[in-house]
Amino acid sequence: MLKQSTALCSLLVAGLCTSATAGVLPESQTTSSWYQDAQTKIAAKLARSQSTKAKNVILFVGDGMGVSTLTAARILEGQMGGNMGEEGYLSFETFPYSALVKTYNVDAQTPDSAGTMTAMMSGAKTDVGVIGVDEDIVRGDCSTVAGNEMITALELAELKGLSTGIISTARITHATPAATYAKSADRNWEDVSDMPEAAVNGGCTDIASQLVNFENLMEQRFAGADVDGIEVAFGGGRRHFLPKDAAYNSADAVSSVEGDRTDGRDLTAEWLAAYPNGAYVMDQTGFDAIDTENVERVLGLFNESHMQYEADRDNDVAGEPSLSEMTATAIDVLDNNDNGFFLMVESGRIDHGHHAGSAYNALTDTIEFAKAVQAAVDATNAEDTLILVTADHSHVFTIAGYPKRGNPILGKVVGVGSDTPAQAADGMPYTTLGYTNGRGFRDLGDETNADATYGLDNANGRQDLTNVDTTTSGYHQEAVIPLSSETHAGEDITLHAMGPGAHLAQGTIEQNIVFHLIENALDLVAE
Numbered sequence: 001m002l003k004q005s006t007a008l009c010s011l012l013v014a015g016l017c018t019s020a021t022a023g024v025l026p027e028s029q030t031t032s033s034w035y036q037d038a039q040t041k042i043a044a045k046l047a048r049s050q051s052t053k054a055k056n057v058i059l060f061v062g063d064g065m066g067v068s069t070l071t072a073a074r075i076l077e078g079q080m081g082g083n084m085g086e087e088g089y090l091s092f093e094t095f096p097y098s099a100l101v102k103t104y105n106v107d108a109q110t111p112d113s114a115g116t117m118t119a120m121m122s123g124a125k126t127d128v129g130v131i132g133v134d135e136d137i138v139r140g141d142c143s144t145v146a147g148n149e150m151i152t153a154l155e156l157a158e159l160k161g162l163s164t165g166i167i168s169t170a171r172i173t174h175a176t177p178a179a180t181y182a183k184s185a186d187r188n189w190e191d192v193s194d195m196p197e198a199a200v201n202g203g204c205t206d207i208a209s210q211l212v213n214f215e216n217l218m219e220q221r222f223a224g225a226d227v228d229g230i231e232v233a234f235g236g237g238r239r240h241f242l243p244k245d246a247a248y249n250s251a252d253a254v255s256s257v258e259g260d261r262t263d264g265r266d267l268t269a270e271w272l273a274a275y276p277n278g279a280y281v282m283d284q285t286g287f288d289a290i291d292t293e294n295v296e297r298v299l300g301l302f303n304e305s306h307m308q309y310e311a312d313r314d315n316d317v318a319g320e321p322s323l324s325e326m327t328a329t330a331i332d333v334l335d336n337n338d339n340g341f342f343l344m345v346e347s348g349r350i351d352h353g354h355h356a357g358s359a360y361n362a363l364t365d366t367i368e369f370a371k372a373v374q375a376a377v378d379a380t381n382a383e384d385t386l387i388l389v390t391a392d393h394s395h396v397f398t399i400a401g402y403p404k405r406g407n408p409i410l411g412k413v414v415g416v417g418s419d420t421p422a423q424a425a426d427g428m429p430y431t432t433l434g435y436t437n438g439r440g441f442r443d444l445g446d447e448t449n450a451d452a453t454y455g456l457d458n459a460n461g462r463q464d465l466t467n468v469d470t471t472t473s474g475y476h477q478e479a480v481i482p483l484s485s486e487t488h489a490g491e492d493i494t495l496h497a498m499g500p501g502a503h504l505a506q507g508t509i510e511q512n513i514v515f516h517l518i519e520n521a522l523d524l525v526a527e
Contacts, residue, residue, distance in 0.1 A: 066394025
């Protein structure tokens with residue numbers, strides 16, 4: 001009987017049912033929309049072709065976007081569209097290939113973004129808190145950098161003559177974007193004021209300066225190299241490029257003195273002097289004016305620190321573009337190079353929403369991230385562009401209880417067959433979403449900036465949510481263990497792939513394999 005069932009399953013999967021097997025399954029089963037949808041998906045898998053070489057590669061990184069974040073964001077996106085939610089997919093979840101990715105750092109079971117992104121960019125795992133260097137580094141010790149630098153996929157793309165770009169909704173000097181271009185013994189050395197005197201005197205260079213001087217530094221490191229530098233850099237972090245002098249404040253400065261640099265350098269002016277045919281922009285108006293067909297390169301620094309959460313973007317002083325807008329514009333600039341391009345796009349504020357204990361902000365930024373991926377799909381050709389979508393790590397973010405199908409994902413648990421919230425053993429209702437640790441409960445109404453929690457005392461443990469609307473933008477989920485901010489988690493995250501070489505994204509892989517997928521598709525390392 002088992003052999004017959006196995007043979008029947010094989011025939012069904014292959015779409016080769018004979019008259020002897022066609023009537024085995026009841027019509028109510030085979031006419032089910034679930035059954036027919038599955039058969040369609042299997043047929044599509046069987047019809048796939050597998051090319052290996054790409055002209056372009058785009059790497060999307062949802063910072064902190066673990067599996068529970070994907071699930072909850074998918075449901076929220078569906079419910080925002082008037083559907084039950086569970087049946088939907090984020091744009092990249094329909095990609096034909098996927099894998100699970102192990103995220104640990106060499107010295108840490110639960111990782112940080114510096115070590116994880118360095119692994120993805122350089123092909124080898126390294127320690128927590130260091131950028132672009134191998135595991136022989138000593139964090140915070142400038143003298144250990146020399147000789148331990150690694151070469152990134154972006155740098156190899158430059159050496160091959162491709163155009164390159166980096167986008168982040170975090171500071172452009174933050175760990176994830178920095179790992180594409182910088183070498184640093186400490187992820188926190190974003191500008192010279194962040195560095196200890198010993199590091200400055202020891203010859204180490206801050207991350208912002210490495211970005212602005214990327215071309216010169218590359219040509220110094222590689223004898224005979226002639227690269228043209230990064231064509232697109234969009235993100236936040238303007239404070240790390242400006243002197244600590246109010247005279248240099250930008251129009252949308254929120255601090256009395258916007259800049260942090262203590263060396264008197266204005267790196268935005270240095271960049272413009274090095275690239276007189278480039279465009280420096282700092283708000284929505286400047287962004288909208290970019291001539292993508294003719295501009296040589298663009299530096300966009302849209303905020304003093306991190307860019308706004310997507311839900312809070314309308315409150316920006318001078319206006320700033322969305323992640324999907326930045327992605328589409330970057331591609332329009334980069335594809336002017338007939339040789340191809342490499343682009344890294346990070347949604348950095350998914351991570352920050354979770355750290356603040358705000359599922360609302362983490363999930364709405366994830367939804368915008370999915371829109372950015374779709375913008376890239378729409379703007380490129382699947383036959384010549386490999387698109388990889390992944391995360392660097394997850395968070396201690398849970399989906400729990402037994403809510404019925406279609407129950408608001410941000411709401412309280414309402415069980416199957418019920419219309420009222422379920423009660424825990426303490427007699428109080430509880431939410432589907434929660435955090436193991438962090439700052440705890442907030443009821444901030446229509447607040448759209450998750451970071452508002454940091455001005456308040458912790459409120460950990462159980463709260464009476466009976467009269468609280470947990471679906472509002474200002475609600476922060478309960479958290480058990482009191483910490484100054486919620487933490488990363490250590491489980492595997494996902495990798496989704498489409499385009500040439502995508503079929504190599506299969507199984508459970510080490511995180512540094514991501515680099516090798518990029519390198520293989522673009523032939524970045526000469527044999």
